[in-house]
Amino acid sequence: MKYISTRGKAPALNFEDVLLTGLAPDGGLYVPQTLPTYSPEQIAAWSKLSYAELAFEIVKPFVDGAIPDDDLRDIVNDSYSDFRNSAIAPLVQIDHNEWILELFQGPTLAFKDFALQMLGRLLDYVLERRNQKVVVMGATSGDTGSAAIQGCKRCKNLDIFILHPYQRVSEVQRRQMTTVEGDNIHNIALKGHFDHCQAMVKASFADQSFLPGGRQLVAVNSINWARIMAQIVYYFYSAIALGAPNRKVSFSVPTGNFGDIYAGYLAKQMGLPIDQLVIATNCNDILHRFVSSNRFEKQELQHTLSPSMDIVISSNFERMLFDGYDRDGAAVADLMDRFSREDVSVPDSVFAKVRDLFDSGRVSDDETVATIKEVFETSEYLLDPHSAIGVHAARACWRDRSVPMVTLATAHPAKFPEAVMKAGYPESPALPHHMKDLLSLPERYEVLDNDQAAVQAFMASHINA
Ligand SMILES: *Cc1c(COP(=O)(O)O)cnc(C)c1O
Numbered sequence: 273m274k275y276i277s278t279r280g281k282a283p284a285l286n287f288e289d290v291l292l293t294g295l296a297p298d299g300g301l302y303v304p305q306t307l308p309t310y311s312p313e314q315i316a317a318w319s320k321l322s323y324a325e326l327a328f329e330i331v332k333p334f335v336d337g338a339i340p341d342d343d344l345r346d347i348v349n350d351s352y353s354d355f356r357n358s359a360i361a362p363l364v365q366i367d368h369n370e371w372i373l374e375l376f377q378g379p380t381l382a383f384k385d386f387a388l389q390m391l392g393r394l395l396d397y398v399l400e401r402r403n404q405k406v407v408v409m410g411a412t413s414g415d416t417g418s419a420a421i422q423g424c425k426r427c428k429n430l431d432i433f434i435l436h437p438y439q440r441v442s443e444v445q446r447r448q449m450t451t452v453e454g455d456n457i458h459n460i461a462l463k464g465h466f467d468h469c470q471a472m473v474k475a476s477f478a479d480q481s482f483l484p485g486g487r488q489l490v491a492v493n494s495i496n497w498a499r500i501m502a503q504i505v506y507y508f509y510s511a512i513a514l515g516a517p518n519r520k521v522s523f524s525v526p527t528g529n530f531g532d533i534y535a536g537y538l539a540k541q542m543g544l545p546i547d548q549l550v551i552a553t554n555c556n557d558i559l560h561r562f563v564s565s566n567r568f569e570k571q572e573l574q575h576t577l578s579p580s581m582d583i584v585i586s587s588n589f590e591r592m593l594f595d596g597y598d599r600d601g602a603a604v605a606d607l608m609d610r611f612s613r614e615d616v617s618v619p620d621s622v623f624a625k626v627r628d629l630f631d632s633g634r635v636s637d638d639e640t641v642a643t644i645k646e647v648f649e650t651s652e653y654l655l656d657p658h659s660a661i662g663v664h665a666a667r668a669c670w671r672d673r674s675v676p677m678v679t680l681a682t683a684h685p686a687k688f689p690e691a692v693m694k695a696g697y698p699e700s701p702a703l704p705h706h707m708k709d710l711l712s713l714p715e716r717y718e719v720l721d722n723d724q725a726a727v728q729a730f731m732a733s734h735i736n737a
Contacts, residue, residue, distance in 0.1 A: 280601015294491035384419035392423030399429035411469035494531030503535035524666030552665030633665030
């Protein structure tokens with residue numbers, strides 16, 4: 273299987289190269305040239321598979337022989353071996369036909385573990401075989417950094433540098449990054465905002481000459497295709513558990529960069545009978561505004577109770593638009609070029625496709641808190657603020673109550689005690705047992721000025737030989 277850029281001008285890559293890259297050289301994002309599709313009979317046959325067995329089946333055509341089946345099976349099994357619940361992605365019912373898909377049973381308590389546990393192992397396997405070492409660099413406002421560090425901590429063939437905004441992530445989030453042991457793990461607290469961290473990473477990818485000879489940077493944010501691929505699995509797994517392919521299922525997805533729900537869209541294209549896909553946003557609602565009015569407009573960032581969804585632009589939406597434009601890369605490149613200067617709309621035919629595929633809802637902080645409270649009162653189930661946004665939007669958009677509605681719970685409530693306590697929960701929700709000494713473990717991180725030369729000098733001198 274080949275991977276092509278959404279802007280049509282970059283050379284096609286195979287799986288191994290797409291794994292080791294970031295953006296395409298033309299500025300686009302890589303997507304598979306074709307998708308595997310599955311008949312209802314094939315999907316029905318998957319109902320006997322465990323999560324890891326299903327993950328192997330779904331990932332296999334995308335890896336396309338780049339890794340022998342037995343090794344790929346080991347990688348996938350190992351990726352989910354640290355999850356606390358052996359169901360990996362358990363479903364919990366909170367009301368009639370209404371379900372929560374718990375995607376926070378992994379080591380860092382957020383759904384990003386699903387992709388990053390696998391990505392770290394895929395990278396290490398491929399690098400070992402190529403006898404190559406790389407440098408992983410990423411910016412985080414919280415969840416991505418810890419999941420990437422946990423995913424990469426045992427990798428022998430890479431150093432990982434994660435930049436977080438100094439004093440602007442929660443203590444739990446910071447400690448989930450800075451208490452992980454390993455010579456190859458490097459945390460940088462940058463004196464600035466998340467945007468400064470992201471700009472620093474972007475500039476470093478653009479000019480990698482500060483790296484020692486033979487090293488290159490690898491991206492771990494959701495522009496990396498392998499992350500999307502791993503996320504397709506839980507849509508199939510949960511829908512099959514609820515009766516697919518003989519029954520349709522709907523999903524509501526707390527959305528920031530559009531990586532998670534894009535995987536749901538792909539699952540639908542691959543044959544899973546998904547009825548509705550609900551884009552649930554907080555006040556940073558660029559996608560809700562687009563789906564409502566065909567206006568793609570940047571707005572100032574707002575800080576909310578659901579910080580992992582605080583974004584200005586949803587980068588993965590470009591992958592969706594590429595399909596909307598019938599895979600016309602030149603048209604996408606033109607749109608994105610105009611969008612870098614002004615607000616844009618898409619042609620009616622493109623907009624009609626998006627409208628047909630997605631519903632959307634925007635949820636304020638007050639509504640988030642009210643939803644946490646209401647769901648706790650009616651089912652004693654404690655939602656984190658991101659998942660509460662999903663539930664609120666699901667209830668507002670749900671067309672057919674005979675179709676099960678699954679809200680993806682993207683984080684554990686203990687990660688976001690502020691919102692939970694605002695909802696009247698009497699105490700800070702308990703961290704799972706394996707994290708009980710998180711608040712006493714020693715931390716390691718370097719505080720650096722928002723200065724490119726200083727950051728790159730620190731990196732160059734800390735990369736392991
Ligand atoms: C990253 C994240 C999201 C948003 O996911 P996208 O793929 O960026 O849309 C939602 N909730 C939580 C808890 C997250 O960490």
